[in-house]
Amino acid sequence: MKPVESMFLSLLHGMDPEKAHDLSVRTLARGLGPGLPPPDDPALAVELWGRRFNNPIGLAAGYDKNALVPDACLRMGFGFVEVGGITPLPQPGNERPRLFRLPEDGAIINRMGLNNEGMIVAYDRLSRRPRWQDRGLVAANLAMNADTPIEHAADDYATLAAVLGPHCDLLVLNLSSPNTQGLRRLQEPDLLRGVIRRVRAAMPTRVTTPLLAKISPDLTDAEMEAIARIAVEADNPLDGLVCVNTTTTRPDSLKSPAREAPGGLSGAPLKARALEVLHFMAARLFGRVPIVSVGGIATAQDVLERLRAGASLVQLYSALSYTGPRLIPTLKADLLALMREQGIASVSDAIGADLRAAAA
Numbered sequence: 001m002k003p004v005e006s007m008f009l010s011l012l013h014g015m016d017p018e019k020a021h022d023l024s025v026r027t028l029a030r031g032l033g034p035g036l037p038p039p040d041d042p043a044l045a046v047e048l049w050g051r052r053f054n055n056p057i058g059l060a061a062g063y064d065k066n067a068l069v070p071d072a073c074l075r076m077g078f079g080f081v082e083v084g085g086i087t088p089l090p091q092p093g094n095e096r097p098r099l100f101r102l103p104e105d106g107a108i109i110n111r112m113g114l115n116n117e118g119m120i121v122a123y124d125r126l127s128r129r130p131r132w133q134d135r136g137l138v139a140a141n142l143a144m145n146a147d148t149p150i151e152h153a154a155d156d157y158a159t160l161a162a163v164l165g166p167h168c169d170l171l172v173l174n175l176s177s178p179n180t181q182g183l184r185r186l187q188e189p190d191l192l193r194g195v196i197r198r199v200r201a202a203m204p205t206r207v208t209t210p211l212l213a214k215i216s217p218d219l220t221d222a223e224m225e226a227i228a229r230i231a232v233e234a235d236n237p238l239d240g241l242v243c244v245n246t247t248t249t250r251p252d253s254l255k256s257p258a259r260e261a262p263g264g265l266s267g268a269p270l271k272a273r274a275l276e277v278l279h280f281m282a283a284r285l286f287g288r289v290p291i292v293s294v295g296g297i298a299t300a301q302d303v304l305e306r307l308r309a310g311a312s313l314v315q316l317y318s319a320l321s322y323t324g325p326r327l328i329p330t331l332k333a334d335l336l337a338l339m340r341e342q343g344i345a346s347v348s349d350a351i352g353a354d355l356r357a358a359a360a
């Protein structure tokens, strides 16, 4: 790591976590982020939904909440960046403090409560940016406003999709943030069908932005089973699933003093459950509905494990906040080396390799 980068990272780690986050976003917004990265090795590419991802590693939702710096994030080397969560109207989120580091556990707890400047600000930024798809793709994470009654939630998602759908490459219905009352109920079958139906009806027909749903790691098997069925229903299909959001559970292994803070836990302690959910969903949906796996990814081994288990793409957030942007080129170089070791020619060949081996 360059000395200036490592000094900046130590500075951020010494600050209040939310102030550090805001400073890092502002620094990128001032153009002080990375320059154009070298092109990715073609072996890392993934073709999905008629789109080309230069590499399968994405930045998960929650870092660039207001779509202020998607291109600077892409220049870190991500194949795609998910901006948001974006709600129709601006909202302040929960009271501070609402973001906690658990360094002993490689984890974060947040109860931000979907603080964001609202859809119009995001629309302004996304619609003005030149869309050089060869430099990476941008997904938008959509969520209902905190004061929207659950029976009107589908309208929020439909409005967001209609406004933002034409200006991004993927839409992700956030049905799983634990810090907005009632939001996770949208994973219940009838409410989920209602949201998908309303969103599909609201999207202009010429807009073919793929529609994904992001689910919680805290679902029961029966709840996941129901979502897997709905994802392939003829009249409510989903183009993909993002598995998973943060968890409200607290593994006994947590050591950090902040472990009792209420909110969603992410990072290393989420890894095992994220993998379990991926196995569950891939067993039912592989080859039919692509899965984006997220939760506790920090190494190239983690990336390859998810790909082999049936994820078409992966995302991360917590590991980036601990390691800094040098993580992404390292992950890609290590992934190429690991694939070579395992005799895998390309990421496309890696996707689902374990499932194919088990079926053979």
Ligand SMILES: Cc1cc2nc3c(=O)[nH]c(=O)nc-3n(C[C@H](O)[C@H](O)[C@H](O)COP(=O)(O)O)c2cc1C
Pocket (backbone or CB within 6 Å): 060, 061, 062, 063, 084, 085, 086, 099, 108, 110, 112, 114, 141, 174, 177, 214, 244, 245, 246, 266, 267, 268, 270, 294, 295, 296, 297, 315, 316, 317, 318, 319
């Ligand atoms: C501070 C913070 C804010 C987040 N905000 C959102 C959000 O707005 N929408 C969402 O779907 N997920 C959000 N997430 C969840 C992440 O996108 C991701 O699903 C989760 O952190 C697990 O990945 P990780 O272990 O690599 O961090 C947030 C996570 C963190 C740490």
